[in-house]
Amino acid sequence: MNRDGQSRGRGGLRRFAGALTVAGFVASILLLVSSCGRRLEAERPVAVVPCPETVVEGEGSFHLTERMPCLLPDEAGYEAVGEALDEVLTPCFQHPLTRVRRLPVRGGIRFECCDTLADEAYRLEVTHDGIRILSGAAAGAFYAVQTLRQLLPSGALDPESRVRTVEIPTVVIVDRPAMAYRGLMLDVARHFFTVDEVKRTLDLMALHKMNVFHWHLTDDQGWRIEIRRYPELTRVGSVRRRTLIGKDPGGEYDETCRYDETPYGGYYTQEQIREVVEYAARRFITVIPEIEFPGHAVAALASYPWLSCTGERYEVRQTWDIDDRVFCPGRESTFEFIEGVLDEVMELFPSEWIHIGGDECPTKMWAGCPHCRERMRTEEISDLRGLQGYATARVERFLQAHGRQLIGWDEILEGGVTPTAVVMSWRGTEGGVRAARQGNRVVMSPSTYCYFDYYQTEDTDSEPLAWGGFLPLERVYAFDPLEGLDAGERCCVLGVQANLWTEYIPDFDQAQYMLLPRLSALAEVGWSLDRKNYDDYRRRLRRLIRIYDAAGYRYARHGIDD
DSSP states (O other): OHHHHHHHHHHHHHHHHHHHHHHHHHHHHHHHIIIIIOEEOOOSSOOOSSOOSEEEEEEEEEEEETTOEEEOOSSTTHHHHHHHHHHHHHHHHSSOOEEOSSOOSSSSEEEEEOTTSOTTOEEEEEETTEEEEEESSHHHHHHHHHHHHHHSOGGGGOTTOOOSEEEEEEEEEEEOOSOSEEEEEEEOSSSOOOHHHHHHHHHHHHHTTOOEEEEEOEETTEEOBOOTTOTHHHHTTTEESOEEESOOOOSSOOTTOEEEOSOEEOOBOHHHHHHHHHHHHTTTOEEEEEOOOSSSOHHHHHHOGGGSSSOOOOOOOOSOSOOSOOOOTTOHHHHHHHHHHHHHHHHHOOOSEEEOOOOSOOOHHHHTOHHHHHHHHHTTOOSHHHHHHHHHHHHHHHHHHTTOEEEEEGGGGTTOOOTTOEEEEOSSSHHHHHHHHTTOEEEEOOHHHHBTTEESSSOGGGSOOOSEEEOOHHHHHTOOTTTTOOHHHHTTEEEEEEEEOOTTOOSHHHHHHHHTTHHHHHHHHHHHGGGOOHHHHHHHHHHHHHHHHHHTOOOOOTTTOO
């Protein structure tokens, strides 16, 4: 009996173990089905930022599977469109879609060129049988892919999702940008950002259908671009000995100012510049470099003292306020220098426009400079601001001789500019209005709507240190870059630009926090100016932030949760 009882006990254990094995097998199958075979249902209503021109929703959905074929035209630029589609769908299926030369009757994603659409316009048709994207050029197809990304159910954005079928709502979207120029300026002179961080910024721009990256590469606090003819610019000018801690008091500095005594530096090699420009081009983003002239020049003067009025040896500036020490337009060697720099800049950047700054340039040093006084006499210049106009016009002629166009901040109007110069209006919109009325092309970028280094909430105690001001999401969205202009003058406004100055933005986490979600609001101003609706935008924004979450972007919730 004892043996029988023992035998029965062992048999029970074997049966129990067998049951566990079967249960484990079933659980494994269920897990496999749930992770690899599940279908993600379509999410409605359609919510896309920036707002498309027209959205007509149908009934039902298209079932996109991991084996779905994709047909791309052989036209220029569509390879980058295919890469963008892979970036969108690979997190879901763990591999890109199959490229084919011919699609079956049902199913698949088809891209087609359409002569009746503008380059950045597209028509996205999602039916029960497949997805069809028509565009005037590859850029429009790329933007259609960004829209498709927002049509995916949120679960498809998770790189761990591993699904086989994704439902996309049937819909016809016809879309085009309201404005040709939709830009973001990143200041890397005050605080430096790595190549990978710059690329991540470009990815953010692509998601929001923005197409101009303004790269602020030089300033008093650092020179960030390798110029082989002038190696001291990066050996000396890219490093400041220390950095101010806390708020810049402006004016005179005393013993109450505190500093981080760690040397701070960084610059981009020419190979890295080319890498970024190519990366941007594959996202249909033009990179405009900014080389400050004639103000914001201390890093350059510290590298080559003969560029200043006095020839003194300076240090790279360690604080943020405006500096009187600027380039000397009286010396011929100054123009030899800036032309040498721009020669190399133009080799690196294919952009039609080269930004020369031109803002916040004190004339104090020029007033006492014999070289500047002689220049004014020989060129019959009546005032010091006219001297800046002379310098700007001379650089513009140099750029035009090389097939490029000058763009500068609105101060360039004060010295007089030619009708071919592009004016970037930052001190309100007044400079832009004035420029448009005299026939200059304009980018509207007023601090009151477009400076994302301003606080996002009035409760500043709970926020990281910022420059100042208060620019909430709703105010960014309310911006009308065409206000005060008649129909003819409005044609001169190319578009809008967000600016991220980084005096108080020491790292990329904080940069993202200051950009998002305000960047989406300005993107909608540039893309959807003629169809804005703030309440509807906030509804659509709540869907967009799921993409922020999936991509790991850091963002503020001001205006989202209110």
